[in-house]
Amino acid sequence: MSARQYTHFIDGRFDASADAHVERKAPATGEIVARFASGQIGDMDRAVAAARAAFDKGPWPSMSGMERAEILNKYADLVRANFDRLVRIEVEEVGKPIRFARGDISGVVGLIRYAASLALQMAGTTYTNLGAGKTAMIMREPVGVVGLITPWNFPALILSQKVPFALAAGCTVVVKPSEFTSGSALELAALATEAGVPAGVFNVVTGKGSVVGQHLTEHPGIDFISFTGSTQVGQTVIEASARNVVKTSMELGGKAANIVFADADLDAAVDGALMGVFFNNGECCVSGSRLFVETSIADEFIKRVAQRSAQLKVGNPFDEDTDIGAMIDEKHFNKVLEFVRSGVDEGATLLTGGAAAKSGSGHFVEATIFDHVAPSMTIFKEEIFGPVLSVTRFDTVDEVIELANSSIYGLSNYVWSKNIDTVLTVTKRLKSGWVQANTIIDGAPQLPLSGVKGSGFGYEMGQAGFEEFTQLKTLFIHTGPRQPVFAR
Helix, strand or coil: CCCEECCCEECCEECCCCCCEEEEECCCCCCEEEEEECCCHHHHHHHHHHHHHHHHCCCCCCCCHHHHHHHHHHHHHHHHHCHHHHHHHHHHHHCCCHHHHHHHHHHHHHHHHHHHHHHCCCCCEEECCCCCCEEEEEEEEECCEEEEECCCCCHHHHHHCCHHHHHHHCCEEEEECCCCCCHHHHHHHHHHHHHCCCCCCEEECCCCHHHHHHHHHHCCCCCEEEEECCHHHHHHHHHHHHCCCCEEEEECCCCCEEEECCCCCHHHHHHHHHHHHHHHHHCCCCCCCEEEEEHHHHHHHHHHHHHHHHCCCECCCCCCCCCECCCCCHHHHHHHHHHHHHHHHCCCEEEECCCECCCCCCCCECCEEEECCCCCCHHHHCCCCCCEEEEEEECCHHHHHHHHCCCCCCCEEEEECCCHHHHHHHHHHCCCCEEEECCCCCCCCCCCECCCHHHEECCECHHHHHHCCEEEEEEEEECCCCCCCCCC
């Protein structure tokens, strides 16, 4: 199989051949599957200039919502028509199991269609009760040129939690995808352009974050930065964008609590415990990697989770039966194993896994579960971003709330209980932007995702996510005679 070859996508077309490339090796096999242009500062300057011209002089911001919605729906149709190709790209570049990659691309289609509907609903407010001769309008407008920085774990899906909403609002975008997984961003930009998105509206520059990503965050031609990635990198993005006083939205790391009460549907909760930490190879910011189990059911429940995890298949992501694929690269693979060793060294009880999985030449980690994990342990506190579950027991609601909220993160949490009083009481006290009850890593395009504390700020998806790409302008109108203020 020959490697896919890409250049930047700028001003409605794939750019001229680049002098240098980033080679992407499939994490499951080590085979080179793609080559991306290694962007330089000049490439980003050209992309921002194209987006700036498309916003300031192009037709996209001034189109009617209906016109933008029609184009976005054509875009969704083209994504659906190219479904299998996009799925293959996600599996090759990320190493995720193919059944989960299919879910990602289906999610992309849904996000685009929902964003198209929001293009029809972009509305302001009018006040007619301010007094005689006084009327005010609060108009909602596109925020401008948006810089988007997206991660490697859900390349197409997270991109589509941003781009379609920005386009629906009338913005133009410059995307800097992860250098590991740039294929889907480039393919999606080309499909959007084929659907009728004007040249310069959707641009993609590939390469290293330390070069083109940094320049994007500092660029004076950018009006808004939307970033998804680690908390550490997010802090540098905020610092860089602050020099231009640019609005930012940050979706950062997570260390979710997955709380199981004794009155839960335990069959569902067992499956939820597995889904919460092993979905997408554990490389998921909303992973339920801290499992809290009520003491009265803990022994039996944890035993069931461990037994089920030992049956999970780790290996070839193109195998329909694979549950856990490969870690994104060797560096991250080693980092995950270091976390596992720290769990053993600090006294947690290793129930299953704990080692590299033997599957070809890729970077695979066994499904790993630690019991009796204390809040002081590294695996309790740090975002591992791999298939590693830490289990802690609790006796009371107050105790588990304190444990759950002890994290520096606040992106997501999960609650399992048949008692609606418990669900609502716990939800109100959990410090996170997202809580799900009796399900896990679920949702819909209509529902906003946001973080608190070290997990960031701002919204993605939903009406709130759409409004991130807009700004308000107030018009105050006086009609009829006006009483002079400085008359003599």
